[in-house]
Amino acid sequence: MLRIAGCCRLVYNLALEQRRDFWRQHRRKTGTAISWFSQKRELPALKAAAPFLSEAPAHCLQMALKDLDTAYDRFFSGLGGYPRPRRKGEGDSFTFPDPGQIRIDVAKKRLILPKFGRRATDAGALRIRLHRGLYGALRRVTISREGRHWYASVLMRTKRNPPRLAAPVAASDVIGLDRNVAAPVVASDGRRFGCVIEGPRERSRQRRLARSLSRKCRGSKRRQKARLRLLAHKSRMARRRRDMIHKITTDIAKNHRVVVIEKLRVLAMTASAHGTAEAPGRNVAQKAGLNRAILDVGWGEIRRQLAYKLAWRGGLLLEVAARDTSRSCAACGHVDAASRASRDMFRCTACGHEDDADVNAAIEIRRRGLIALGLPPAGTVGAARGALCDSMARNREKKNDGINLPAPAGR
Numbered sequence: 001m002l003r004i005a006g007c008c009r010l011v012y013n014l015a016l017e018q019r020r021d022f023w024r025q026h027r028r029k030t031g032t033a034i035s036w037f038s039q040k041r042e043l044p045a046l047k048a049a050a051p052f053l054s055e056a057p058a059h060c061l062q063m064a065l066k067d068l069d070t071a072y073d074r075f076f077s078g079l080g081g082y083p084r085p086r087r088k089g090e091g092d093s094f095t096f097p098d099p100g101q102i103r104i105d106v107a108k109k110r111l112i113l114p115k116f117g118r119r120a121t122d123a124g125a126l127r128i129r130l131h132r133g134l135y136g137a138l139r140r141v142t143i144s145r146e147g148r149h150w151y152a153s154v155l156m157r158t159k160r161n162p163p164r165l166a167a168p169v170a171a172s173d174v175i176g177l178d179r180n181v182a183a184p185v186v187a188s189d190g191r192r193f194g195c196v197i198e199g200p201r202e203r204s205r206q207r208r209l210a211r212s213l214s215r216k217c218r219g220s221k222r223r224q225k226a227r228l229r230l231l232a233h234k235s236r237m238a239r240r241r242r243d244m245i246h247k248i249t250t251d252i253a254k255n256h257r258v259v260v261i262e263k264l265r266v267l268a269m270t271a272s273a274h275g276t277a278e279a280p281g282r283n284v285a286q287k288a289g290l291n292r293a294i295l296d297v298g299w300g301e302i303r304r305q306l307a308y309k310l311a312w313r314g315g316l317l318l319e320v321a322a323r324d325t326s327r328s329c330a331a332c333g334h335v336d337a338a339s340r341a342s343r344d345m346f347r348c349t350a351c352g353h354e355d356d357a358d359v360n361a362a363i364e365i366r367r368r369g370l371i372a373l374g375l376p377p378a379g380t381v382g383a384a385r386g387a388l389c390d391s392m393a394r395n396r397e398k399k400n401d402g403i404n405l406p407a408p409a410g411r
């Protein structure tokens with residue numbers, strides 16, 4: 001499996017290089033841009049030059065090219081950064097796209113794939129542990145490594161007739177969500193969802209493991225072990241984050257019919273990760289940018305999961321403009337940057353209304369959602385204010401028993 005993943009990585013990286021460095025030459029010669037199809041057509045020639053590539057299933061190599069194509073599509077539509085080369089040990093994976101070549105023997109717990117148990121000369125069927133039932137028509141299987149474990153992700157197609165959003169929608173069906181650093185999601189009713197996954201303890205552990213790795217001799221067995229320990233730690237963090245996000249989104253989608261969030265600001269996200277010209281400081285970037293960037297990645301996933309989980313239940317995910325949500329007063333609507341007294345505290349410069357800054361923003365987001373839905377936002381502000389007082393009291397209690405705030409960088 002490592003060898004197949006290695007072949008796919010090589011094909012991916014070569015194809016990336018071709019697209020990055022030779023697109024002009026290609027266009028001059030053929031008059032067309034390099035595409036998935038043009039690269040797929042060149043695979044046999046590549047295999048002739050590097051015979052070991054034939055060891056990997058042909059479809060997997062084609063899928064690596066497809067992945068690159070998708071990465072470029074995402075880049076050109078502003079959803080992701082410029083595709084980067086894949087590195088060994090980072091997201092090793094390969095995909096079998098043809099359901100006709102895949103068989104899952106549920107009774108014997110066997111996964112049969114090209115090169116794995118389809119012929120006597122193959123490596124033999126893969127023994128699997130089935131984590132959940134499989135329903136519907138098989139579409140594809142992706143094998144990937146995370147830390148010390150290999151996973152098979154099975155994509156099934158099922159028919160679902162999701163219920164439609166039943167009219168009328170009342171103001172009580174609508175909830176606004178904002179993102180935050182201490183708790184990933186803050187709701188307009190004052191509730192906080194989730195927690196910080198990578199606290200000071202986890203970060204110091206990661207630093208320790210990375211240091212231990214850097215001290216081991218290159219190519220030694222101890223180095224390999226240290227690398228696996230670091231990988232295991234990283235994938236544990238990833239699993240925790242994934243688990244948390246699923247729990248948050250399921251909880252919200254189950255209990256609310258209409259969820260209002262801010263439109264995702266892709267540019268702001270990437271800018272915060274790289275730092276800006278005005279704030280090039282290392283600490284600035286780490287304090288504000290890094291934590292934020294990590295959570296922002298989760299935010300995109302939260303948005304994606306909310307969209308489909310709400311759709312399953314006949315709910316609706318509504319996106320509103322993000323402009324000034326953190327500076328607008330939820331009580332009087334006054335917009336002023338100075339109202340943000342501190343990172344956590346909102347104090348309106350016009351009416352003196354005070355609240356947790358994130359809850360205030362969530363209420364503002366909900367208000368915009370209500371307007372978009374054609375519901376009266378005015379009557380609901382009063383009700384929201386009632387909930388606000390409760391939420392403030394609750395937050396005060398919460399702050400005392402200490403949400404794990406990330407430690408400032410450099411400490």
Ligand SMILES: [Zn+2]
Pocket residue numbers: 329330331332333334348349350351352353
């Ligand atoms: Zn105000």
